[in-house]
Amino acid sequence: MTELPDEDAVAAAARAAREADAERSRLAQTSAARDRELADLLEAAVRYRSGQLDGRCPVCGTEEVLDEGWVVHAEQHTAQLREQARALEAAERAAAVAREQLATIARTASALRRDADRGGLDTTALTAASEAWEQAWDRSRQAPDALAPALEQLMACARALLAGAAASRAAADEQWRPLAEQARSWRGDAAVHADGESATELRAAEAALGTVCEQLRAERIAPIADGARAIWAALSERSSVAFEDVGLVGKGNRRSARIDVRVDGVDSSALSVLSQGELNALALSLFLPRATLAESPFCFAVIDDPVQAMDPAKVDGLARVLHEHADNRQLVVFTHDTRLPEAVARLGLEARVIDVQRNSHSVVRLRAGRDLLTRYRDDARVCARDEKLDWAVRARVSLALCRSALDLGAERGIWRRRLAAGFAHEAIEQEIARCGPTLALIAALFKADPSEVTNPLRCVSDEYGPSAAATVRRVLDAAHGELDESLELRATVDAATRLAHTFAEKVGRT
Amino acid sequence: MSVDLTVGELLRAAVRFLDGDRSSTPDAAFAAALLTREALEDAFARWSRRVLGLDLRGVSGRARLAVVEAHLSDREMALSARYAWHELSATLHHGPVLTDPAAVRRLTVSVVDVARLLEEEMRRAAATRQNAPATTSGAA
Numbered sequence: 001m002t003e004l005p006d007e008d009a010v011a012a013a014a015r016a017a018r019e020a021d022a023e024r025s026r027l028a029q030t031s032a033a034r035d036r037e038l039a040d041l042l043e044a045a046v047r048y049r050s051g052q053l054d055g056r057c058p059v060c061g062t063e064e065v066l067d068e069g070w071v072v073h074a075e076q077h078t079a080q081l082r083e084q085a086r087a088l089e090a091a092e093r094a095a096a097v098a099r100e101q102l103a104t105i106a107r108t109a110s111a112l113r114r115d116a117d118r119g120g121l122d123t124t125a126l127t128a129a130s131e132a133w134e135q136a137w138d139r140s141r142q143a144p145d146a147l148a149p150a151l152e153q154l155m156a157c158a159r160a161l162l163a164g165a166a167a168s169r170a171a172a173d174e175q176w177r178p179l180a181e182q183a184r185s186w187r188g189d190a191a192v193h194a195d196g197e198s199a200t201e202l203r204a205a206e207a208a209l210g211t212v213c214e215q216l217r218a219e220r221i222a223p224i225a226d227g228a229r230a231i232w233a234a235l236s237e238r239s240s241v242a243f244e245d246v247g248l249v250g251k252g253n254r255r256s257a258r259i260d261v262r263v264d265g266v267d268s269s270a271l272s273v274l275s276q277g278e279l280n281a282l283a284l285s286l287f288l289p290r291a292t293l294a295e296s297p298f299c300f301a302v303i304d305d306p307v308q309a310m311d312p313a314k315v316d317g318l319a320r321v322l323h324e325h326a327d328n329r330q331l332v333v334f335t336h337d338t339r340l341p342e343a344v345a346r347l348g349l350e351a352r353v354i355d356v357q358r359n360s361h362s363v364v365r366l367r368a369g370r371d372l373l374t375r376y377r378d379d380a381r382v383c384a385r386d387e388k389l390d391w392a393v394r395a396r397v398s399l400a401l402c403r404s405a406l407d408l409g410a411e412r413g414i415w416r417r418r419l420a421a422g423f424a425h426e427a428i429e430q431e432i433a434r435c436g437p438t439l440a441l442i443a444a445l446f447k448a449d450p451s452e453v454t455n456p457l458r459c460v461s462d463e464y465g466p467s468a469a470a471t472v473r474r475v476l477d478a479a480h481g482e483l484d485e486s487l488e489l490r491a492t493v494d495a496a497t498r499l500a501h502t503f504a505e506k507v508g509r510t
Numbered sequence: 511m512s513v514d515l516t517v518g519e520l521l522r523a524a525v526r527f528l529d530g531d532r533s534s535t536p537d538a539a540f541a542a543a544l545l546t547r548e549a550l551e552d553a554f555a556r557w558s559r560r561v562l563g564l565d566l567r568g569v570s571g572r573a574r575l576a577v578v579e580a581h582l583s584d585r586e587m588a589l590s591a592r593y594a595w596h597e598l599s600a601t602l603h604h605g606p607v608l609t610d611p612a613a614v615r616r617l618t619v620s621v622v623d624v625a626r627l628l629e630e631e632m633r634r635a636a637a638t639r640q641n642a643p644a645t646t647s648g649a650a
Contacts, residue, residue, distance in 0.1 A: 338605060357607075375537065389523075392514075392515045393520075400544040401544070
């Protein structure tokens with residue numbers, strides 16, 4: 001059960017908060033805020049005056065009024081005003097620290113309430129006090145005086161609850177004690193009657209108790225096994241391995257998990273038959289239901305590189321499983337494998353992607369993850385417009401990025417079309433790997449059998465117009481080092497990246 | 511009018527990207543990898559033209575590498591070129607998310623060495639061609 005800070009600590013924090021608020025209020029009543037504004041104004045005026053030689057006031061127009069004497073006086077006055085404002089700022093900081101101290105104490109009561117709820121204790125009074133505290137916190141900017149009493153009330157309720165819980169526990173102990181005494185007396189009787197009829201009954205009772213324990217254990221693990229089966233089903237598309245059951249075997253400190261699988265209908269042990277990718281999938285199938293049990297105290301799970309060694313079909317299943325479990329838990333997934341964010345994007349699943357970028361000298365930078373195609377597009381556009389670079393460098397880099405975008409767009413289009421036509425993930429991945437250069441990918445985008453395409457650019461021209469085909473040609477020429485100074489770089493980059501997105505969205509019959 | 515960057519200019523531009531100099535392109539390491547591979551492929555094409563008399567314009571980078579590997583007498587250099595090209599291609603294939611700036615810098619340095627050695631071979635080949643008629647006439 002959560003421990004609470006003692007009454008003296010609460011009283012001291014409440015007193016400190018009251019005093020800090022009182023000081024802040026007192027100074028706020030003074031002209032400190034106005035002093036701060038006036039100091040800013042005077043400093044600006046002194047700066048203005050340093051560039052003027054006639055000493056003329058810019059507000060009223062009076063000649064020779066802003067002389068050296070005025071400057072000295074203004075600077076002294078500014079320093080004085082700053083000093084007064086500093087006291088107010090310090091008081092504001094102290095009040096904020098005191099408020100945070102109260103919030104820290106209040107959090108212990110919230111933790112206690114969660115524990116008490118789980119333990120089935122009556123938390124009505126504590127809940128009401130918590131709500132009162134939260135209301136006081138929300139209003140604390142306008143009414144800071146209400147914060148300390150609300151905390152004191154909250155902590156009083158928390159202490160009462162804790163005392164009640166301790167009393168209940170003591171009462172429970174009292175109930176157990178006579179039973180324990182009785183059991184102890186049985187030990188003596190058992191020694192006397194070890195070989196008698198009652199000993200046989202005792203052994204039978206012990207065996208029955210063992211059976212009940214096994215049943216209870218099986219009941220506890222059943223939801224995990226059910227969840228594991230469901231996840232395995234999502235991750236094992238086209239696998240010949242069926243997940244049967246999971247259970248605990250052994251006694252005391254020699255317990256282990258027993259995982260039953262069937263390979264092509266024959267019983268087997270998981271560890272002896274599964275590939276590395278399947279073992280990863282199985283581990284995840286067991287981990288996720290356990291981590292997301294209702295009684296688990298953790299509201300999040302961190303998974304490191306679950307995609308490792310998974311075949312393409314499993315990656316889509318994994319993305320769906322993670323998305324489903326993220327409904328009631330925060331899931332943090334680390335991966336080096338771009339197939340997972342690709343699958344998330346392709347399946348339209350909601351997820352926050354963060355790129356962890358390691359720069360020179362191991363400087364790590366976090367950036368909001370962008371879709372790779374968008375990233376190519378944005379980079380190509382930025383580079384094409386970067387006047388600090390030579391035109392030829394801009395052209396080489398931005399058009400190379402356009403080529404990467406066209407390749408990726410075509411790959412995505414192939415994925416969409418082939419999946420819609422019922423092709424297996426592995427077959428699509430192998431086909432894309434075989435394609436190689438841009439034109440081969442474009443050919444595969446338009447035909448299920450790319451060898452039927454003699455001129456991929458003709459396909460582009462027929463579908464999207466001659467200018468689209470010309471754009472692809474210009475990008476490919478640039479990739480071979482053939483750059484023409486008359487090239488409209490920005491327009492070409494815009495057209496090529498638009499075309500890449502169009503490729504990516506391409507669906508239809510293959 | 512055609513605008514051509516030399517191999518050296520491409521590599522210098524790649525290093526500037528890696529140094530974070532002058533460019534506002536966000537994925538600078540990836541841009542550097544792009545330029546480095548282009549520099550390597552240009553070096554292959556230039557070597558083929560000058561030493562073998564083969565014009566490889568419009569030919570893929572993989573094919574250019576194959577030509578250089580098949581005809582280069584220095585096997586160690588051929589291996590370095592092959593390694594750099596494949597590593598750069600893998601980097602570009604995986605996209606900017608996984609691009610390691612330190613690895614790109616190492617590859618750029620390696621490509622600078624390969625390009626320098628190819629240049630030396632070109633000079634030697636040119637010198638041999640120049641000397642060949644003189645030797646023939648001397649013998650005559």
